[in-house]
Amino acid sequence: MTRPRAAALLLALVLPLVGCSSLTGTGSKGYISGDGQVVVFDAADRDAPITASGTTLDGDSFDLADVRGKPVVVNFWWSLCAPCRSEAPDLIAAADQLGDRATFIGVDIRDTSPDLGLRFQDEFGVPYPSIYDSDGVVALAFAGYIRQGSIPSTVILDAQGRVAATFSGAIPSVRTLVDAVAEAAGDG
Numbered sequence: 001m002t003r004p005r006a007a008a009l010l011l012a013l014v015l016p017l018v019g020c021s022s023l024t025g026t027g028s029k030g031y032i033s034g035d036g037q038v039v040v041f042d043a044a045d046r047d048a049p050i051t052a053s054g055t056t057l058d059g060d061s062f063d064l065a066d067v068r069g070k071p072v073v074v075n076f077w078w079s080l081c082a083p084c085r086s087e088a089p090d091l092i093a094a095a096d097q098l099g100d101r102a103t104f105i106g107v108d109i110r111d112t113s114p115d116l117g118l119r120f121q122d123e124f125g126v127p128y129p130s131i132y133d134s135d136g137v138v139a140l141a142f143a144g145y146i147r148q149g150s151i152p153s154t155v156i157l158d159a160q161g162r163v164a165a166t167f168s169g170a171i172p173s174v175r176t177l178v179d180a181v182a183e184a185a186g187d188g
Helices: 003-019 082-101 114-124 137-141 174-187
Strands: 038-040 053-055 061-063 072-077 103-108 130-132 153-157 163-168
Touching (some): 053 130, 082 103, 103 114
Antiparallel strands (some): 053 061, 072 153
């Protein structure tokens, strides 16, 4: 095969893949967009509390066991994920609206350095910490509740640390998230 023909064939094979990338020039890195599914678990049907801990983007320690006693909103994200970027203002609004009635924690599962996650948090003014989960240990603790690589995903834990609700994909609205947290607070 001649070089021009090989180059044309390679271009024909690669061009459609580039068009499927989540953001121009970033590649997908295994990113799967969530399907928008919301699952709510009745209090009687909830499994054992989730145990997970890690280091935040700022270098502090965070352990889910330390924030039991009220609902916890755990949001899995990546700074280059378009749906993550579009839902960030809604998560911030929900965190502001709920105040101290819930704890919010992000989990940065795809960035190659904490600095990328910190830039994302600074850009959007995210008021709560995020765990840097480059090794996937925190995400693994939520296996069975979130699809591997599906971001954004949000999990609401009740006051006992049990999964009360999951969102696959961007949260539908601030109201939906606030209502789900209120429900988890009432029956957890």
